[in-house]
Amino acid sequence: MTPDVDLTVRPPGPHLLRDRLLAADCRLFEAAAARHWPGCDRLLPRLSRSANHGALWLATATALAASRTPRSRRAAARGLASLALASATINTLGKRSVRRPRPILDPVPLIRQLARQPITTSFPSGHAASAAAFATGVALESRGWGAAIAPLAAAVALSRVYTGVHFPSDILAGAALGAGAAYAVRGLVPTRDQLPASGRPRVDAPALPEGEGLVMVANTGAGTPDRVNELRDALPHAEIVECEPPDIRGELEKAATRARVLGVCGGDGTVNTAAEVALRHGLPLAVLPGGTLNHFAQDLGVEGERDLIRALQQGDAVRVDVGRFSSGATQGIFLNTCSLGVYPELVRERERWSPRIGGWPAGVLGALRVLRADHHPLRAELGGRTHPLWLLFAGNGTYHRVGLAPARRFDLSDGRLDVRVVHGGRRPAVRLLAAAFAGPLTRSPAHAAVRTRRLRLAGVAPGTLLAYDGEVTEVEGEVTLRKMPKALTVYHPFPLH
Known part of the structure; x- marks a missing residue:
């Protein structure tokens, strides 16, 4: 078988x-x-x-x-x-x-x-x-x-x-x-x-396919001819005014009288001036980044001329919050941050050295000089008690840490001031660095953070420096910071579908 x-x-x-x-x-x-x-x-x-x-x-x-x-x-x-x-x-x-x-x-x-x-x-x-x-x-x-x-x-x-x-x-x-x-x-x-979108749902804004009605004031001190030229080619009916830094405010005021849309090309300080003019005249603002840091434009989602051109041609815009500070006769707005303490001194050092060595190296040098100097903490009355402070920082909107990357804002109309405080102590450098690495909304004996709509400081000494969007001014007595919710219309590129 x-x-x-x-x-x-x-x-x-x-x-x-x-x-x-x-x-x-x-x-x-x-x-x-x-x-x-x-x-x-x-x-x-x-x-x-x-x-x-x-x-x-x-x-x-x-x-x-x-x-x-x-x-x-x-x-x-x-x-x-x-x-x-x-x-x-x-x-x-x-x-x-x-x-x-x-x-x-x-x-x-x-x-x-x-x-x-x-x-x-x-x-x-x-x-x-x-x-x-x-x-x-x-x-x-x-x-x-x-x-x-x-x-x-x-x-x-x-x-x-x-x-x-x-x-x-x-x-x-x-x-x-x-x-x-x-x-x-x-x-x-x-x-x-x-990352989450930085703007709220769109609002009505003029769509300018050829740029007619846009008056763009460009800060030539920011060195942005290539971006302005590309904008001119894409929007041939737009009016572009190039001027030196001392003439920025005057040209923006004149542009606002004949524009449907006020445009600005420059750094955060220039954009701050343009926003103030746009608010006063009730105009939408078109921001073309042209500075070293461009925090507002980056958080808005405008990284370059192509983003802005697309938003202008399609009429894509959002409403964003504006921060306001006041101290007696001194007042102004801020789109990014406002701070008192050692940071305004850093800004002054940076502005002093940037014409000689450039913006980024000047910022590093300024930080080193400020942290090594013999400073006395700011003393101010906060919540009814007098505190020594090395730094008080207020952000126009909540700043978030992105992984290991620097902080940024996801929402420019959240209605909150992001307030960070570094308390006075004997070693300011250690406390400031600890606060920087700790991230948002932390509390410790050295630093604290809260979100609020309004903040009032009293007993601020005469000649105290206040920095806002890279600019510096002097304040004294009572200083008030508050939010202006969704006060400014800004062109914002929406994702392509």
Whole structure:
């Protein structure tokens, strides 16, 4: 009798499956070695060497940052942070977990081989991980720049097989790890697209497809000719007035008498002046960032001329809160922050040095000089009691920390002043730094934070400095800070659908 024959098809065992994958990997490597692409025998090895130690991506990030747009700077920073995480993971875990030897170079033409062969293990590819991490990180912040960098990243990854230093599976694993590192960084520090919208639902504002009715006053001291020229090209019927800083207020007042929409191009101080004029004349405001920091425009979602042009052409606008301070005959508004204590002294130091060394270096130098100087805390009556204060900060809207990134506002019309206080003490630098790292709405013996609609200080000494939106004035006696809810209409780009 013939015994039964088992005809069941069983899947290959794990060892057999692994052997088949390794064999397929070797065949792909040999096929790549046998392949000849015109012009690549010299180009790809050079490209591979240029990516050693992340040098290629550091240079690319420097070029991105040099474009001076906020999105490009964020893309460069996110790309480098993603690359750093990927490299750390590869060097501490990846290379030590799978000790795979490098491919045998016999099938690879000598002209392609690198002069210095890597001595680390083959799996996974560090170059592919760095390339994918940088490109993915950039793309998460800016799709345009990501699309431009992706072919370069792919070429670097391909060069590692073409030069014979990696198997194809090493490249795939490295690229997957690099992309994962970029998404891990996004989990720690969300991209701007993930953050809540900064404005309330839209309000009625004139739609200006050709710019007719817009009078834009541009501060030439901010160095913004390129942005103004692009605005002029896109909105040919707009009137653009370029003037020096001392003439800003006068030109804004004259522009308000003939404008349907008042526009301003400059830094936060210039925008503050324009907002005051727009409020007095009942005009909507169009803000084109042109300064060093541009806090209001950034929180509003206007990063450059294209954002503003789209909002003006479509008539997209929101209503935002305005802060107001008063002290006797001295009064004014603030769109970002208002502060007393050591910060106004920092602003004065920054303004003193910025014409010589630039805005950012002047800010760092000013902070160092203020923290090292021998200061006495401000004394003011707050809530019926006299307190020594190193700093009183009031934000027009609540400031939030975004992962590890600096604070920003999600809502410019929340009806609240974000008040932070650093109490007086013997070591102001330590207390100020502790308050900065502690984040919003914290309480401790050194610092505190509350949200309120109105704040009154009494007993402020004559000559006390008050800083608002980068400007400085003197106050004394009683100082009142309050909110003007949804007082100003500002053009705001809404997401494209």
